[in-house]
Amino acid sequence: MSEFLQELNFITDISVLESMRANLAGQAHSAELTWEARNLIYKKIQAIVNRLIRLEHI
Secondary structure, three states: OHHHHHHHHOOOOHHHHHHHHHHHHHHOOOOOOOHHHHHHHHHHHHHHHHHHHHHHOO
């Protein structure tokens, strides 16, 4: 997760971040996911949303 967060901090294109968020949200609905895998996806989505909020305030 820390590697994901580091990479996320270098992305400044809002459309890329929105695309990443949408892709992860689509993956979260998979019936094959374990609770741990789904939780990790939700944490990544939250990190993306936080990044978007920070970029909007710049």
